[in-house]
Amino acid sequence: MTKATDAFERLQFAMFTTDPACKDDDRFISDVVPAATLAPICRTCPVYDLCAAYGELDRPKAGIWAGKRYKTNTKKGN
Structure with a gap:
């Protein structure tokens, strides 16, 4: 098991016992809402x-995680 997988499992368990602030809020999975707008909620x-x-461990390519959006390097090489 990777550290990221372990961290996700801890997060997932916590989300079963405690409602996260982002629950049912589609802005957290939107590509157009700036992370800075949602960071105070986080x-x-x-x-x-x-x-x-x-x-920080997994750097998810989609969504906003703890008020941060993780981008992949889209720079193309020659």
Whole structure:
């Protein structure tokens, strides 16, 4: 098991026992809403620390995790 997988499992368990601030809020999976707009909501979330830990380890390519959007390098080589 990777560290990212372990972090995700801890986050997932916490989300079963505690509602995250982003629950049922589609803005957190939108590609057009700036992360900075949603970051204040994230900071009030009871699973913020677990979400941040997972985000830093896995760097998800979609969604906003603990107030941050992880981008992939889209620069094309020659």
